[in-house]
Amino acid sequence: MLTLLGKLVNTDSGSYDRDGVNLVGSIVRGEFEALGFVTEVHDGGDYGDHLSFEHPEAEDPAIIAVAHMDTVFPRGTAAERPFKVEGDRAYGPGVVDMKGSHVALLYALKALVQDGHGECLKHLKILFNSDEEVGSRSSRPLIERVAEGKKYALIMEPSRDNGTVVSARKGGGRYALQVEGRASHAGVAPEKGRNAIEVLARKVIKLHTLNDYENGVSVSVGLAEGGTAVNTIPPAASAQIDVRVSTMEQAEEVVKKMEAICAEEEMEGTRVTLSGHISRPPMMENEGTNELIGVMQEIGREMGVSIEAMKTGGGSDAAFTAAAGVPTIDGIGPIGGNAHSEDEFLYVPSLTERTCLLAETIRRLVENSD
Template structure:
């Protein structure tokens, strides 16, 4: 893949802005004028509850985004996912008929918040920051992608076709939509994922994968005062397993294990016959996942205490995103500089759908959306001042990739 840098600085305030190609300058000027429209669309979709599994909500978000794309003449498909909602697939043609593959923009429409959250704390703006459920993770990135696609559809400048794919179950590990991603992203030459820019402004060039392992421990009930020796405490055995699981952190560079949820027992005067827990594993693309999972399974299933036994109930995971090739990151950094800001890259322990595309062997760069902070919490915000520059940087990157 080759990279062509648009000539001249793209900052609208720059005296040298005229050195840009006419098409690039038109795209940047148009995006700069769209801040009110971007904000209005973002407010609309933030005020729609679209938690994972809330079909009506994700469909409503998809309908609004689809309407904007179609108003720009962009071909859009709705891909129903029963139990989750709709996915959206859109395509913007490129100018080079001989281009091999397409460039893929990605995002997810679901959030972590339950039904009713949007009514409890709807969209609001304070000191240039927007607040509301999913405003950063990742509804602002969806809106940014839509407007960048619209700019390219209106004015051109992209040699390769640009495809958009918005899914509806990412926050729970994409159990249904991972097959949609594998089907429709296949053949892409690069993936640019609009997860929120880090609070520092950085993008993400490497992500850990994650595994959640739900397990339970069985013991033997007994009266804690009269005949405790006849019992075998599942809680005691679970505590020993937790210590052993936590000791796996650092067994390989990049590995962390955390037991973040436990429950069990019947009453304080009963030797506990049952306890359960959820363990979280984080790992990198370089780690031997199967070896680590085997060690976890052995700890869970070993007889930590006589007459107790453990078993895994369920496990599910999200794939890691391998480090982004330097040339793609540098292309984005040059484009960002042209849009008036400097950006660095960092790795993160959080997983995303870019792990799926990375596993497919497609170079992926993540966290290109507007800058935000504190996702998955009531403090979640999007810095609205970054909307236009991040959109401009993405558009220039798509025009530079060949």
């Protein structure tokens, strides 16, 4: 497992590195085809190709498993920080988010075959997409189509660093705010200018009043820029806004409020434009999700492992399967932490633990779906 993990981690696959993602895809494809799966390649456009795997004797599989091949790291990162194991931790770009999950899923299926439960493979549809880290822009329609009619969805994001799985996630989206002002010399004729940065600043303050952390709503301006020179009244300014919500009702309300704020005239002679959308619906906890968690908790007790569930603010492809009405559980990959950073790590003993947990979960879900 560690040998394969090292091979995957040492292959750069940033979201915008189409060739790198496709190289990871070729490695993954070879492994799953060796297990007897048939591969279907889906054009990812500007991103890497998406891959779906299905057993040749499958008939309307009840379970969908989703994993992503892309990371947040640019080409060259693997050469700078190659895979390594120190003590009980493995390091490298994408080691836990989510190349460790590729290994866990593959070896869970190998374990099922080895233990005489190879029939389970016929009940599973597997999808590896290439653009999750940038919002699954290309793969969302594919995920939604493949998820249609499924009884269970297993999303292979890593477990939290304390070993918990994910029962609910916030939804959200990205918005762009553009302000058009009027340039003028800051010393000769400042009164003739219309300061776009000033207008932007006023809008940012108002937008941030929409935060309601207690109820799971956040509006955050994370990037802002404007102006052309220090001695020129800035004719333009812009900002990028991150929006997170716990329900679609909250999404509709906060977007209306944002639009109302941006429609207010702050300064005569300026123009404000807001664009963007909620790209991921929230993954909301429901009875089906709780039943899935209950299955994993029962298996965990038999293994001597405590399985707890949590809600998190980060997004994932679980949003799309959950929105399609499929009972979904997320964060079931190996345990690790510091994802998206230079210190990202995977807790090596969890590879075996989570692989065994996943294999038995698949076996029981197949049994329940018959």
